[in-house]
Amino acid sequence: xxxxxxxxxxxxxxxxxxxxxxxxxxxxxxxxxxxxxxxxxxxxxxxxxxxxxxxxxxxxxxxxxxxxxxxxxxxxxxxxxxxxxxxxxxxxxxxxxxxxxxxxxxxxxxxxxxxxxxxxxxxxxxxxxxxxxxxxxxxxxxxxxxxxxxxxxxxxxxxxxxxxxxxxxxxxxxxxxxxxxxxxxxxxxxxxxxxxxxxxxxxxxxxxxxxxxxxxxxxxxxxxxxxxxxxxxxxxxxxxxxxxxxxxxxxxxxxxxxxxxxxxxxxxxxxxxxxxxxxxxxxxxxxxxxxxxxxxxxxxxxxxxxxxxxxxxxxxxxxxxxxxxxxxxxxxxxxxxxxxxxxxxxxxxxxxxxxxxxxxxxxxxxxxxxxxxxxxxxxxxxxxxxxxxxxxxxxxxxxxxxxxxxxxxxxxxxxxxxxxxxxxxxxxx
Numbered sequence: 003x004x005x006x007x008x009x010x011x012x013x014x015x016x017x018x019x020x021x022x023x024x025x026x027x028x029x030x031x032x033x034x035x036x037x038x039x040x041x042x043x044x045x046x047x048x049x050x051x052x053x054x055x056x057x058x059x060x061x062x063x064x065x066x067x068x069x070x071x072x073x074x075x076x077x078x079x080x081x082x083x084x085x086x087x088x089x090x091x092x093x094x095x096x097x098x099x100x101x102x103x104x105x106x107x108x109x110x111x112x113x114x115x116x117x118x119x120x121x122x123x124x125x126x127x128x129x130x131x132x133x134x135x136x137x138x139x140x141x142x143x144x145x146x147x148x149x150x151x152x153x154x155x156x157x158x159x160x161x162x163x164x165x166x167x168x169x170x171x172x173x174x175x176x177x178x179x180x181x182x183x184x185x186x187x188x189x190x191x192x193x194x195x196x197x198x199x200x201x202x203x204x205x206x207x208x209x210x211x212x213x214x215x216x217x218x219x220x221x222x223x224x225x226x227x228x229x230x231x232x233x234x235x236x237x238x239x240x241x242x243x244x245x246x247x248x249x250x251x252x253x254x255x256x257x258x259x260x261x262x263x264x265x266x267x268x269x270x271x272x273x274x275x276x277x278x279x280x281x282x283x284x285x286x287x288x289x290x291x292x293x294x295x296x297x298x299x300x301x302x303x304x305x306x307x308x309x310x311x312x313x314x315x316x317x318x319x320x321x322x323x324x325x326x327x328x329x330x331x332x333x334x335x336x337x338x339x340x341x342x343x344x345x346x347x348x349x350x351x352x353x354x355x356x357x358x359x360x361x362x363x364x365x366x367x368x369x370x371x372x373x374x375x376x377x378x379x380x381x382x383x384x385x386x387x388x389x390x391x392x393x394x395x396x397x398x399x400x401x402x403x404x405x406x407x408x409x410x411x412x413x414x415x416x417x418x419x420x421x422x423x424x425x426x427x428x429x430x431x
Contacts, residue, residue, distance in 0.1 A: 017079055019348045021095050025075030026341055028103055030412045032067030033334070034405040036060050039114060041398035048389040049314040050321070052189055054177070059114035064325055066106045066128060069201050072333050074098065074135055076208060077156075079344060084152055084211050087145040090138040098138070102131025109174075118178050125174040129167045136160050151227015155207030158235050162199025165242070166192055184248065190307065191245040197324045198260065198301075199238050205332055206230060206267055213271055213290075216339060218279035222270045230270075233263035244308060253308035257301050264298050285365070288372060289335030296327035296379075318386050326401070327379055334375065334408060338368055341412060345419045357419060364414035367407040374404030 039060030040047075046057045078098075082089045089095065109124025111117070140160055143153050169192040176182045210222045237260035244253025271294075275283070303320040307313065342362040349357040378401035385393030 017082070017089075017095065018092065019344070021092065022075040022079040022344060023341075024096075024099050025071045025078070026337065027412070028099070029068045029071035029075070029333075029337065030409050032063050032071065032106070034402065034409055035110075036063035036067055037398060037402040037405045039063055039110070041395065041402055042114075044395040044398050045391045047318060047394050048386060048391065050318045051313060052186060054113055054116040056114045059110045061321070061325060062106070062113060063110045064330055065196060065201075067110070069325075069329050069333050070102070070106070070132075072337050073201060073204050074102070076336070076340060077135070077139055077204065080208060080211065081139065081142050081156075084149060085142060085146045087142050089142045094134060094138055098131050098134045100131075101127055101134065105129075105131055121174050121177060125171055129171060132163055132167055136163050149211075150224050151210040151222055151231065152207045154228060154231035155203040155210075155234065158231060158238070159200050159203040159207070162195045162203065162238065166195035166200055169195065184246075187245050187248060191242045193321065193324065194238065194241050194245065194304070197329060198234075198241075201329055201333075202297075203231070203234055205329075206234065208336075209267070209271060212336065212340075214274050216280075217275060217283065219274045219277050222274060226266060226270045230263045230267045233259055233266065237263055241304075241308070250309040254305045257305035257308070260301050261298055264301065268294055284339065285368060285372065286335045286339045289331050289338075289375070292376065293328050293332035293335065296323055296331060300324040300328050315387065319383065322379075322382050322386060326382065331375065331379070334371070338363075338371075338408070338411065342415050345415055349419060362415050362418050364411040364418075367411035367414065370407035371404040371411065374400045374407065378404060 037060070039056045041060075043055050043057030043060060046053070046055055050057060052058070078089060078095050081087075105124050105127025107124070108120050109128055112120030112122075112124055139156065143156055143160075146153050169188055172182065173185070173189060173192060176185060182188055207227075210227055213219075214221045237256045240256030240259060241253045242256075244250060244256060300320060300323040303316055303323060306316040307320050342359045345362055346356050346359045378397045381393055381397035381400065385391070385395075385397055
């Protein structure tokens with residue numbers, strides 16, 4: 003489907019801006035908190051393979067806080083536009099935030115402070131919010147018969163969400179009890195379902211809509227979307243089964259199938275870029291392209307973890323490139339584009355003319371974020387490979403500076419929107 007056709011009448015299907023932007027604002031704040039927690043726990047990151055403390059809290063502030071919040075906000079807003087079907091009652095969308103946000107905060111604080119009670123309370127609240135989100139998205143998808151590239155990936159994401167929630171509760175319940183015989187394998191399967199299953203498939207599916215729309219190009223053929231979704235599902239089943247059952251080569255087979263799915267996906271998106279009408283790519287695409295490179299690299303490292311190759315080195319490197327490399331790079335790239343895009347679409351109440359995106363975007367803070375984020379990723383890899391705490395601490399500090407710059411850019415989008423709207427109001431005689 004042509005992206006322009008998707009946007010026809012899109013403004014009529016937009017939710018009130020308070021719904022998606024409360025998720026995006028939470029993601030921006032927790033982005034800062036996540037890097038701050040990683041900085042506090044930097045001394046535990048060399049050879050990290052699990053364990054409570056600030057590092058684990060920071061990991062979940064990024065995954066649940068930044069990635070999960072962004073996924074929810076984008077899904078609530080973009081699915082009704084893409085599918086041309088209403089998502090659900092507004093009170094349920096708002097309730098998702100009220101359940102999920104305190105859940106993530108309490109769970110992360112419990113992990114950082116090693117407080118089991120807080121972890122249990124936060125875990126159940128988080129799962130409640132995720133479950134309501136899954137029900138709302140599932141109701142929307144049941145009404146859709148077209149857009150197979152988007153909907154099939156979304157269904158895989160929801161199935162993965164169920165699996166990661168169950169495994170996550172098992173891991174929390176196991177703390178201090180120890181009933182899981184192979185806790186490390188369960189944690190790895192949880193990470194696969196979260197990083198590649200839930201967030202990964204949402205990223206792949208939404209990319210088939212967002213990338214053509216942002217660059218003004220033809221959409222990805224439905225056949226490609228169906229193929230990449232099918233291969234992604236097979237890859238996840240093999241990888242998770244191999245990890246849980248202790249069959250490393252089965253998990254590796256899942257990684258190989260996953261690489262084929264990624265290859266199909268990236269080839270289709272590169273074709274979209276080649277046929278685009280907007281010849282100059284915006285700065286956010288630098289982050290998106292970097293994420294595209296790091297995605298298959300993270301899968302290869304995950305395969306090394308599955309066969310037990312130098313786990314004290316491969317495991318933390320895999321986690322770093324999966325969460326901070328592929329996922330956080332992609333999400334912050336898309337988030338810095340989608341926030342002013344939605345703000346522009348929601349504007350124009352008084353004059354009827356929407357505020358141009360160019361009037362809302364703060365380029366300099368975003369440039370600072372891109373440089374700091376890239377440097378943090380590189381230093382983190384060096385620090386983990388060398389086992390150097392000072393280098394890892396420097397990486398986390400740069401990540402924190404980048405997160406603060408990103409937060410400033412988000413604040414400027416809002417403040418500039420308010421200023422432009424006030425300037426467009428007719429003056430009173």
